[in-house]
Amino acid sequence: MTIRKQRSKWLVSALCFVLLFSLAACGGTKDETKETQPSTGESASTQEANTEPVTITYSTFRAEDEQIFKKLIDKFQKENPGITVKFDTNKDAGAYYQTLKANIASGQAPDVFDLHPNTNYTDFAKDGVIADLSDQPFVANYQDGPKALTTIDGKIYGFNHAVNLICVIYNKEIFKNHNVDVPKDWNDFVSIVNKLKAEGEGGIAYAGADVKAVWLFNAIANELMSPADYKAFAEGIDNGSIKTIRDNVKIYTALKTLSEYNKQGLLYTNSDGVKYPQSLSLFAQKKAPMVIIGTWTFGTKETDYPGIDVGIFPIPTLEGTQVGYAEPAQISVVNAKSKHIEAAKKWVNFLGSPENATFYVNNAKMTTTVKDVEANFSGADILAAQMEKEVHVFPIFATPNMESYQVDYEEMKTNILFKGADVDKEIAAFEQLLKKADLKNVK
Amino acid sequence: MQSSLRKKLSTYKYVLIMLPGLIVWFVLSIWPHLEVFPQAFYKWNGYSPNKVFVGWQNFETFYRSSAFKDGLLNTVLYVLFLFVIQTVLSVFLAVVLKRNTRQNRFFRTFFFLPLVFSSVMVGLTWGYMFDPNLGMLNQIFSALGIKSLESFNWLGEPVRAIFCIVMVHIWANIGYPLTILTAALQTIPEDLYEVSEIEGATSMQQFRKVTLPLLMPALLRITLLTVVTGALAVDYILILGSSVGSANEFDTWAVKIYQGLLGSNLGLPSAIGVFLGAILFIVFLIQYVVTKKVEDSIH
Structure with a gap:
């Protein structure tokens, strides 16, 4: 009896152990797919020789563009009667990538899918997940900047639809009422913000609770240095070859600039607690005369900040305010193992043609990456004026070890920007953690 | 009839019945x-x-990172706040709403109601409430003339942020332990209260000597559930924290697992899962031993 009791006790314990571990790892299995073998290579040309109607799937995280893409799909299907495009979207970026990776692993990835520039684009290209599109017609229309951006080891793997400036969007009426204009340099910028605050206006709205110091730092650092230099820095941190941040004068200046944003009280009160929608609300309610945000909001300005006449200028740095900063929008790529690879490429070429790119950017209200595209939406002139000046686009790079130091890296910037922490002390603390992470010897 | 059938079924037959489901x-x-x-x-x-x-590298990487210590501290704080506040509050509410009157039934439904809302909706709504500049909470304090809380940054400091997030968690989920405890309270025989009343026990003494000991088995089960749900809570922390995946000062290990799953090395969140699972298993063992002792003492 006792033995049976003991046995059942152990059985119960073992079952609970298994259950607890299952719970602890909850969510982790969605991507825990079996190792996939490289495709035996279904011949694309054989597929394309087949004239039977085909259906391809296009998946994007840009759920807000659903109506735009549906119209483009209608047009594409009329021009290509044999091809049906199935549209699929998921606005939740986390869920989008989890599903995408699981589908890639199981060989069921969409024929064409969109990627954020710094989410797996490089890895997918290097791992042969996405097809080489270098010889496709859309490349001829591609502007040089985005072409270089999406080129990995000399090959182009995707079509980057547009870029968005991350900048200061200001309320022209408030600026006019207080007799101030777009700042010419750092000192001018500080005095404008101080003047506005002294005359009863708020600081600059910034969604610090959501984006921490990321937008501000990325913008400032990339305005101060070329995309190639920034890429070298980011990769250097990741592979352990960079040990001292202070040696990189531009990055050091970027951190110093963050510190000045804190010291001068340039941001709106409690910016570290302001979330994205609230930063727009502060601007829309005219509590903040400026907001640091992306120009993708031009597409939704009638709901985000209705009736406000806006202008833009690059996020000021200690070295000036002239160079702009932009982040690439989505990149459409073709699944290298697509059964209908030619149809999939046709869809990307369609999207990248000047005519259809014009339709897309004028409806999504973004800055185009395609030559001969005329943007005529409200605010297009403001974007064009900045794009004509120098703009640095955030580079695409791979940082496979990022999980080892990301928290500390962001904490360093957050502490400087929001808590007024000493730049040198924060750098020293981060470098200690980098040393501990020993990234040079990570497999 | 039923008991005779039960006698006929040996242990193996039980296993056989359960086998397809298992x-x-x-x-x-x-x-x-x-x-x-x-x-x-x-x-x-x-x-x-x-x-x-890579052998133990993922474990090492996590152990060496600040996410290990900070995340563990945040996890412990989250569980502790959740356990203490939710337990006390749910016992209090269960006792207050014990009698099966129309009014109490309404309040039980009222407290259960947030459970039907999605955590995303709850999180977003509370995100608006907590906003330091435009949030409803600060506007209420401002209307009440409490100047110090007029532009208070509720989520601006890790311990305070965890406390606030736990309160949202409890607001949304209190219906669950409340239902279990209400059901457990209904099983306590009224005779025990009558006898204790005749013997001159005060309400507090009745609670300490009758209600609490007999609620203990249900409470212990709720304890384990609270610890597990607290340790694995992700949704409210993510929604009230950074929406773009940047690290928060109040991220727990469970959040690190979620963030890791979106990264480029699934081995790392797996290693965190193993760490977390090991700790939860120890908690389970302690809870199992304590429950056994309590149940034995009651019986």
């Missing part, structure tokens, strides 16, 4: 989760055929 449960739920263990020893991006065996 197989489905094991194959669809347990087996995929067990794969976390080997996964923790690999560096793998989730889709590539190249899985690199």
Whole structure:
């Protein structure tokens, strides 16, 4: 009896152990797919020789563009009667990538899918997940900047639809009422913000609770240095070859600039607690005369900040305010193992043609990456004026070890920007953690 | 009839009856989760055929990072706040709403209601409430003339942020322990209260000597559930924290697992899962021993 009791006790314990571990790892299995073998290579040309109607799937995280893409799909299907495009979207970026990776692993990835520039684009290209599109017609229309951006080891793997400036969007009426204009340099910028605050206006709205110091730092650092230099820095941190941040004068200046944003009280009160929608609300309610945000909001300005006449200028740095900063929008790529690879490429070429790119950017209200595209939406002139000046686009790079130091890296910037922490002390603390992470010897 | 049938069924027959369900449960739920263990020893991006065996590197990487210590501290704080506040509050509410009157039934439904809302909706709504500049909470304090809380940054400091998030968690989920405790209270015989009343026990003495001991088995089960749900809570922390995946000062280990799953090495979140699972197993063992002792003492 006792033995049976003991046995059942152990059985119960073992079952609970298994259950607890299952719970602890909850969510982790969605991507825990079996190792996939490289495709035996279904011949694309054989597929394309087949004239039977085909259906391809296009998946994007840009759920807000659903109506735009549906119209483009209608047009594409009329021009290509044999091809049906199935549209699929998921606005939740986390869920989008989890599903995408699981589908890639199981060989069921969409024929064409969109990627954020710094989410797996490089890895997918290097791992042969996405097809080489270098010889496709859309490349001829591609502007040089985005072409270089999406080129990995000399090959182009995707079509980057547009870029968005991350900048200061200001309320022209408030600026006019207080007799101030777009700042010419750092000192001018500080005095404008101080003047506005002294005359009863708020600081600059910034969604610090959501984006921490990321937008501000990325913008400032990339305005101060070329995309190639920034890429070298980011990769250097990741592979352990960079040990001292202070040696990189531009990055050091970027951190110093963050510190000045804190010291001068340039941001709106409690910016570290302001979330994205609230930063727009502060601007829309005219509590903040400026907001640091992306120009993708031009597409939704009638709901985000209705009736406000806006202008833009690059996020000021200690070295000036002239160079702009932009982040690439989505990149459409073709699944290298697509059964209908030619149809999939046709869809990307369609999207990248000047005519259809014009339709897309004028409806999504973004800055185009395609030559001969005329943007005529409200605010297009403001974007064009900045794009004509120098703009640095955030580079695409791979940082496979990022999980080892990301928290500390962001904490360093957050502490400087929001808590007024000493730049040198924060750098020293981060470098200690980098040393501990020993990234040079990570497999 | 039923008891005679039960006698006829041996242990093996019980197992046989349960077997189809157990197989489905094991194959669809347990087996995929067990794969976390080997996964923790690999560096793998989730889709590539190249899985690199890295031994203990993922465990080491996590252990060396500040996410280990900070995340553990945040997890412990989250669980502790959740456990203490939710337990006290749910026992209090269960006792207050014990009698089966129309009014109490209304309030039980009222407290249960937030459970039907999605955590995303709850999180977003509370995000608006907590906003330091435009949030409703600060506007209420401002209207009440409490100047110090007029532009208070509720989520601006890790311990305070965890406390606030736990309060949202409790607001949304209190209905669950409340239902269990209300049901447990209904099983306590009224005679015990009558006898204690005749013997001159005060309400507090009745609570301490009758209600609490007899609620203990249900409470202990709720304890384990609270610890597990607290340790694995992700949704409210993510929604009230950074929406773009940047690290928060109040991220727990469970959040690190979620963030890791979106990264380029699934081995790392797997290693965190193993760490967390080990701790939860120890908690389970302690809870199991304590429950056994309490149940034995009651019986």
